[in-house]
Amino acid sequence: MTAVLITGCSSGIGLETALAFARRGDRVHACVRTPGTARDLLDRARAEHLTLDVPLLDVTDDTSVTAAVEAVTEAHGPVEVLVNNAGIDRTGPVETMPPDLARTLLETNFWGPARLARAVLPGMRARGGGVIVNVSSLAGRTYAVPHGGFYAASKAALGALSEALYAEVRPYGIRVVCLEPGSFASALRHETPAGPGPYHADHAWLDGFLARVAEGAADCAEVAEAILAAAADPGTPLHTAVGKDAEAALPSLSGLSYEQWLPAFLAHAQSLTGPRPGPGE
Structure with missing residues (x-):
């Protein structure tokens, strides 16, 4: 049995991934941030007669991360597979997005995986191997939308961190994979109220477009299966797109400058959401 630690398991991709590893018979530590948020996970695990632990872990807190990794290590030995799945999504203009909200995005989506990787690596090196799967996003590989x-910055940074980490830990028998899902039916995306200011209408328009895209989102179980495959297959590329939209989007950007791509994106968004508001509307 493999000792697996997964963050962000209260819903969506994390929940499906925890169940998928448990079905395989692994020792699953399905972490959640807040007490009481694992009810759906535990109900589904009981229904399938699956065994898993549900520790509390806040990826933005150094002490919480250290305590969770130490608890797993004491119970089952070093973490063998780390799945950095916890993440949040908020939209907002660069000029007016509240600084605390922007910092929380980076703390969760970038520093969270960095904290977990740093915490598990000594144990992985000691046992001579391990796998770190960073769940990023298509947004980290494509051009950023308004x-x-x-x-997008948080996910692009996670991709860059994954590249450096890949090269650093490979000599120790440790693998790193950065999965980049497209649109999936997770609980990740939350609309950010478009506050007053010069970008109010444009921000609301963009959130309307994202809501329309989410209506056709694929099943999170597909990402969970990709995570299992990445953990098991040494041939998995460092950057691995997941989902038909992600697989189609990346090649379509080849050779396009941002100035060429943006009008095409805006035309697509307007076809779903209506005309983009002009300045001051």
Whole structure:
């Protein structure tokens, strides 16, 4: 049995991934941030007669991360598979997005995986191997959309961190994979109220577009299966797109400058959401 630690398991991709590893018979530590948020996970696990632990872990807190990793290590030995899944999504203009909200995005989506990786690596090196799967996003590999700059920045930074980490830990027998899902039916995306200011209408328009895209989102179980495959297959590329939209989007950007891509994106968004508001509307 493999000791697996997964963050962000109260819903969506994390929940499905925890169940998928448990079905395989692994020792699953399905972490949630807030007490009481694992009810759906535990109900589904009981229905399938699956065994898993549900520790509390706040990826933005150094002490919480250290305590969770130490508890797993004491109970089952070093973490063998780390799945950095916890993440949040908020939209907002670069100029007016509240600084605390922007910082929380980076703390959760970038520093969270960094904290967990740093915490598990000594144990992985000691046992001579391990796998770190960072769940990023298509947004980290494509051009950033209006009002999506901070989220895209957090995911692009996670991709860069994954690349450096891949090269650093490979000599120790440790693998790193950065999965980049497209649109999936997770609880990740939350609309950010478009506050007063010069970008109010444009921000609301963009959130309306994202809501329309989410209506056709694929099942999170597909991402969970991709995570299992990445953990098991040494041939998995560092950057791995997941989902038909992600697989189609990346090649379509080849050779396009941002100035060429943006009008095409805006035309697509307007076809779903209506005309983009002009300045001051």
